[in-house]
Amino acid sequence: MPAAPVHPGPVHPGPVPAVRRALASLGYAVGLPVLLVVAWALATRGTTNLYYPPPSRVLTAFVSTWLAPDTLVRDVLPSLGRFAVGVLLSIVIGVVVGTAIGATPWLRALLEPMLEFFRAIPPVVLVPVLMLLLGIDDTMKLAVIVSGSVWPVLLNTIEGVRGTDPVLVDTSRSYRVRGLLAYRYVVLPAASPQIMAGVRLALSIGLILMVISEMFASSSGLGYQIVYFQRQYMVAEMWSGILLLGLVGVAVAAVFQLVERRVLHWYHGSREVARA
Amino acid sequence: MNRRPALVAALVAALSIGLAACSSSDPAPGGGSESSAAPDADNPRAVTIGALSISETAPLWAAVEAGVFAEHGLDVTVQPIQGGAQAMPALVNGDIDFSVGQPFGAMRASLQGLDVKIVGNYAQSLTEGDDINSVVVGAGSDITTPADLAGKKVAVNSLGAAGDLTIMAAVEEDGGDPGTIEFVEVAFPDAQAQLEAGNIDAAWVPEPFVSIIVGAGGARVVDPYQSVLPGLPTLVLQTTGATVADDPELVDAVREAFTAAFAWAADNDEAVRQALVDEMSLPEPAAANLRLPQFSTEVDRDVLQGLADLAVEHEFFDQAPDLDTLVVID
Numbered sequence: 001m002p003a004a005p006v007h008p009g010p011v012h013p014g015p016v017p018a019v020r021r022a023l024a025s026l027g028y029a030v031g032l033p034v035l036l037v038v039a040w041a042l043a044t045r046g047t048t049n050l051y052y053p054p055p056s057r058v059l060t061a062f063v064s065t066w067l068a069p070d071t072l073v074r075d076v077l078p079s080l081g082r083f084a085v086g087v088l089l090s091i092v093i094g095v096v097v098g099t100a101i102g103a104t105p106w107l108r109a110l111l112e113p114m115l116e117f118f119r120a121i122p123p124v125v126l127v128p129v130l131m132l133l134l135g136i137d138d139t140m141k142l143a144v145i146v147s148g149s150v151w152p153v154l155l156n157t158i159e160g161v162r163g164t165d166p167v168l169v170d171t172s173r174s175y176r177v178r179g180l181l182a183y184r185y186v187v188l189p190a191a192s193p194q195i196m197a198g199v200r201l202a203l204s205i206g207l208i209l210m211v212i213s214e215m216f217a218s219s220s221g222l223g224y225q226i227v228y229f230q231r232q233y234m235v236a237e238m239w240s241g242i243l244l245l246g247l248v249g250v251a252v253a254a255v256f257q258l259v260e261r262r263v264l265h266w267y268h269g270s271r272e273v274a275r276a
Numbered sequence: 277m278n279r280r281p282a283l284v285a286a287l288v289a290a291l292s293i294g295l296a297a298c299s300s301s302d303p304a305p306g307g308g309s310e311s312s313a314a315p316d317a318d319n320p321r322a323v324t325i326g327a328l329s330i331s332e333t334a335p336l337w338a339a340v341e342a343g344v345f346a347e348h349g350l351d352v353t354v355q356p357i358q359g360g361a362q363a364m365p366a367l368v369n370g371d372i373d374f375s376v377g378q379p380f381g382a383m384r385a386s387l388q389g390l391d392v393k394i395v396g397n398y399a400q401s402l403t404e405g406d407d408i409n410s411v412v413v414g415a416g417s418d419i420t421t422p423a424d425l426a427g428k429k430v431a432v433n434s435l436g437a438a439g440d441l442t443i444m445a446a447v448e449e450d451g452g453d454p455g456t457i458e459f460v461e462v463a464f465p466d467a468q469a470q471l472e473a474g475n476i477d478a479a480w481v482p483e484p485f486v487s488i489i490v491g492a493g494g495a496r497v498v499d500p501y502q503s504v505l506p507g508l509p510t511l512v513l514q515t516t517g518a519t520v521a522d523d524p525e526l527v528d529a530v531r532e533a534f535t536a537a538f539a540w541a542a543d544n545d546e547a548v549r550q551a552l553v554d555e556m557s558l559p560e561p562a563a564a565n566l567r568l569p570q571f572s573t574e575v576d577r578d579v580l581q582g583l584a585d586l587a588v589e590h591e592f593f594d595q596a597p598d599l600d601t602l603v604v605i606d
Contacts, residue, residue: 135475219460231361233388
């Protein structure tokens, strides 16, 4: 199921009433998902095939599987916790290390080819190795998430820091804005549009790897449950798990957008001015 | 970005047609496409049999190679499958005609409403001596009896199957609390490394991993199949109810061919071992010494019923599957 478009509809200049505009943007957001579910319901009407459950059956499975308190506590919350910690770690590591590399030309020259090398390794193939090195507990699962989602943040931070406007850097230096102060008020803001683009990628990669990390040496979690249901021929339950993952993805994207708006409000503002 | 109702409508229409096309690919009745006349050697029928790429499949590979199935009028293709859950859609869609898989999976699938039938046995665990699968521990472990497994971390290849079920039953029989065992999924080939790293306390593995781990200083704790349900089938021959109903001659012919194949395999152990080398790239000494299960098409209903009852008792199943409809043997 595709993620619902979370962007509001195009903003029309002119006197469109606010209520109508809100309704229109809601319509845009839920229109396609509703149509898809209706099409799905029509296509599976009266089917007895286990592998093509109707949406009503999946919905029942969703409620009984994922909203039950013990599944929520045992599978869903730990998974989301690992996802959150993994992505936060990726962002912190990516920004800190990326800043260091981006601001130091010789370090960049030294590390960049190696970073590209490690970045190209799919984390999935590392799982058996990580299982040996780190055991089979949460550490391994976090390592899998970080090993995949750190790259977009790291590489974008390097690019963002490197691309800071030299005039800006020189000007601030001549005003004796140095060290942490310069980092906080010059470099970080200049790099933040790129960093946020990296974070957006890290979120979706992190979600995928959260699921994958739970498919190995696990006995709980969203990813584990989905594979378990698949193997137990509980197809509607499996689809309900996939539905939950999609919904988590939509929620994460919505939260990201809120944060991005706040962090980059100056950036969106200045772009709108530039476009006008 | 203009609103284009016509485009949206067309898109939705296209999607619904796509979905309808998906759902209309329900299993074609009959399974096999050819006529339902009894197969004979002059006019062989093409049959695809799904089987896991594990050592138990060796007699099948060897017998197909030696032409045992051709003598019974069957042109057999052995299709490698990854697991029971992957085989079932292929079986239902008619991509494979028969599959060799775990009886527990067949029971589970039938309880979920899939049209699957067990039409013969394939392999069963040994009733005496060292069994073909075992719960093993690493060197220096203080776990020696099944009851010691209570409260420990035990690896199985897949949870909610005959492995963890029989381990729980074995621990309970020995006076331990099976509810305290912490089961974790570890693939068979990874078990030894995880044992040695101390990430797990014990692991349920089949041959050749039992021999490898014991050979490296580990020890057998319990053979759960043998101690709980001696002679429990590890693999059974499955097909769909549609095939059984529409093409009983084919089902009979396949069952007879398997019986003949196992008789042939018993007399041609070398060819069976060679299949292990050819199909699984097993080193020759390992293939020669590998402990294999017993192969037979004779279904032991009582032991299957025992497995089903055990699954209900330990709440793996809500209800026992009806073996009278699941197991089809003339």
